[in-house]
Amino acid sequence: MKFGTKAIHAGVQPDPSTGAIMTPIYQTSTYVQEGIGKHKGYEYSRTHNPTRTVLQENLAALENGRYGLAFASGMAAVDAVLKLLRPGDEIIASNDLYGGTYRIMSRVFQNFGLLTHYVDLSDAQNLRAHITEKTRLVWVETPTNPLLNVVDLEAIGRITQKQGILLVVDNTFATPYLQNPLQWGADIVMHSATKYLGGHSDVVLGALITNREDLRDQLAFIQNACGAVPGPQDCFLLLRGIKTLHVRMDRHCENGRAVAEYLDKHPQIQKVYWIGLPSHPNHKIARKQMRNFGGMVSFTLKDDRLESAIRVMENFKIFALGESLGGVESLCTHPATMTHASIPQEQRLKSGLRDTLIRLSVGIEDIDDLLGDLEDALG
Numbered sequence: 001m002k003f004g005t006k007a008i009h010a011g012v013q014p015d016p017s018t019g020a021i022m023t024p025i026y027q028t029s030t031y032v033q034e035g036i037g038k039h040k041g042y043e044y045s046r047t048h049n050p051t052r053t054v055l056q057e058n059l060a061a062l063e064n065g066r067y068g069l070a071f072a073s074g075m076a077a078v079d080a081v082l083k084l085l086r087p088g089d090e091i092i093a094s095n096d097l098y099g100g101t102y103r104i105m106s107r108v109f110q111n112f113g114l115l116t117h118y119v120d121l122s123d124a125q126n127l128r129a130h131i132t133e134k135t136r137l138v139w140v141e142t143p144t145n146p147l148l149n150v151v152d153l154e155a156i157g158r159i160t161q162k163q164g165i166l167l168v169v170d171n172t173f174a175t176p177y178l179q180n181p182l183q184w185g186a187d188i189v190m191h192s193a194t195k196y197l198g199g200h201s202d203v204v205l206g207a208l209i210t211n212r213e214d215l216r217d218q219l220a221f222i223q224n225a226c227g228a229v230p231g232p233q234d235c236f237l238l239l240r241g242i243k244t245l246h247v248r249m250d251r252h253c254e255n256g257r258a259v260a261e262y263l264d265k266h267p268q269i270q271k272v273y274w275i276g277l278p279s280h281p282n283h284k285i286a287r288k289q290m291r292n293f294g295g296m297v298s299f300t301l302k303d304d305r306l307e308s309a310i311r312v313m314e315n316f317k318i319f320a321l322g323e324s325l326g327g328v329e330s331l332c333t334h335p336a337t338m339t340h341a342s343i344p345q346e347q348r349l350k351s352g353l354r355d356t357l358i359r360l361s362v363g364i365e366d367i368d369d370l371l372g373d374l375e376d377a378l379g
């Protein structure tokens, strides 16, 4: 099955009792058992829920994986992965990554004896240089949030597979429509499904996909034992959103390109971060491992004062100022005070994230209106 067909049909069957084409929202906490030990595979909704089961199968199919697991948020999915580790284990993570991922590693799991080293993984040789006998997990975001760096998954995957280290790839920015990290040696793919997968800014949900049965078993144990599961209503919303993922992504990519090319030529812009520009330092790797370049565009102004960046962000009429990304609506975010505020400024600057960086999630509105909004806001 090709992607668009899987997005709509994978894991989904007409409801056996009514023929309903849409997966029912099984809004139930428990299931009546016919006798002790006699049930239909469902006992309690923290452990299994039929709406969630359908979603999990659908998510696995999108990543060409065998197993999918859904969590209450992207962060709950990150939390479950980190619980695979033991005190004394070490993590190597991209130095440019979502602030919440940095926060859970440095402010939560460090207290439980997990040490994370933040490394520039856009050069795979840096990974080799930082591996020790304690390294158990490599955490990669690609493209990264918010600087749109691209990590060579094949090169990183070759190293982690040879050394027996878990490779986890946060595929939130690319989505499975543009990139499938399992194909390059990732052991686990993670998504904040809150973003493009849901696509309508109406649900918070996280996902993990793996081909390895041992990891599926451990992660399913953690999912049930720790309990950060999404409710059936949220699973339904995500299933519905995914049905149009491929159509939305084509428009996000098209609009992303138009916005990036417009900004790249604009006299007031200093730098545009968009992986589809041939001048992007990782453009060639992006071409190799991705099918298109997405709708996330960051930029800085030539006038590098914070108040100037704030003025532009507050001038927008269509790009709404807010956290999150990947919805049909265009959003504008100030990473330094919003999504990445939990990373200390010194650390942010070291990875190249300036306080004046503006991040756009280019939505699927009419492109003429989006370019007009940019023109007016920069004016």
Ligand code: P1T
Pocket (backbone or CB within 6 Å): 073, 074, 075, 076, 098, 100, 101, 141, 145, 170, 172, 173, 191, 192, 193, 194, 204, 205, 206, 323, 324, 325, 333, 339
């Ligand atoms: O928000 P949540 O669903 O818990 O997902 C966390 C998360 C994980 N990974 C990446 C790459 C992310 O971008 C996020 C959430 N990011 C935002 C809210 C944001 O605006 O960048």
